[in-house]
Amino acid sequence: MRISNGKKISVVIPAFNEAANLPRLLEKLTASLAEAGYNFEIIVVNDGSSDLTVTVMDEFHDLDDRIHYINLSRNFGHQNALKAGLDHADGDCVIMMDSDMQHPPELLPHFISKWEEGYEIVYTRRKFSADSGLFKNSTSNLFYSIVNSLSDTKLEPGTADFRLIDRKVADALKQFREIDPFLRGIVKWLGFKQYAIDYMPENRYAGKSKYSIKKMIKLAVQGATSFSIRPLYTAIYLGFTLSGISVLYFPYVMYSYFNGHAIAGWSSLIMTIVFLGGIQLIILGIIGIYVGKVFLQTKLRPNYIVQHTSLKSKVHDTVEF
Structure with a gap:
């Protein structure tokens, strides 16, 4: 099935140490797209990447000029790598997918x-099979629960x-x-006409997942603080909650004081430290995240640096050496 009017499809694939997966993915992908006449x-x-990913990309580009590569100067993270590919893609639509064969x-x-x-947007919802494991399912559900509870x-x-x-969505993202x-x-925030497709991920072909629990937590915090100031309100509610909990400590303080089990001034001092210290640290931490994001944003640094690319397209606001 050839797309009407000769429209062009761009497929963007971020890769970090995926030299073992890329050959299989690119062979399968090019065969499927070429067979359909796209x-x-x-x-x-x-x-x-620190493995042979660069070599694999260069070899495939020499074999097929429809396969291109963008070599970033260092690791900028999965989301920025996607953004780099999106900024360079010039197709009438852009498809984003991972390089581990799970998509x-x-x-x-x-x-x-x-x-x-x-x-204008066709997105996917990952489904987990019964043998995916309780840990994988629970951490995934926890991730979306955190993002949805703290974000608008x-x-x-x-x-x-x-x-x-679609191209108009890609231009908006740029x-x-x-x-x-x-x-x-x-x-999701952009709107447009969207359609969801449920899919069952394939097993990773080679290597190990690059998303650790630590990275998942960071991504959840990043998602929540990027679209809402609700965490700041949550800090206020947390402050009131801790204040209420600290009141429950008051009877023990009074009991210790009147029964001679406490050093004079100790009870009131400890209660005050616990009460104020906990609230201040939590609230300051949340405020610090937002201040830090503002600080980084005002520097106007690019999301990524292109060291070398096989593409000749004009890309704005990127640096290439």
Whole structure:
């Protein structure tokens, strides 16, 4: 099925130490797109890999000029790598997918079919099988619970960075200059006509996942603080809660004082420290996150630095050496 009017598809793939996965993915992807008769380009973004990812990208580009690469100067993170590919892509629609083979290429024709029906964003919701493991399911649910409880932009559980966006959506995303962009939330926030596709992820072909629990927590905090000041209100509620809890400590203080079990002044001092110290540290930490984001944003540093690319397209607000 060839897209009408000769429209072009861009596929953006961020990669960090994925030399073992890229050959299989690119072979499968190019074969599937070529067989369907699509006019396409594939852009692999090397996010500061330390393995042979650069070599693999260069070899595939020499074999097929529809496969391009962007080599970033260092590791800027998954979201910024996606942004780099998005800024360089010039297709009528842009498909974003990971390089670990967990995003099945077989879904791309379905994406394109919905796009041709008029949907401007076709996104995916990851489903977990019974053998995925309790830990994986629970941490995923916890991630979306945290983001949705602290943010004004609601994400459906399992929403992934595996999506298709129309050119007008891609152009809108190019205008964003946020430090630490949270693309799942931004795409949801943009609006447009959206369609969700549920999918079951494939097993990772090689290597280990780069998303640790620490990175997931960081991404959740990043998502919550990027779209809402609700955490600041939460800090106020937390302050009142801690104040109420500290009142429960008062009977013990009085009991210790009148029964001679406490050194004079100790009870009141400890209660005051616990009461005020806990509240201040938590609230200051939350405020500090927002102040830090403002501080970084005012520096106007680029989201990424392109060291080298095989693309010749004009890209604004990027640096290439």
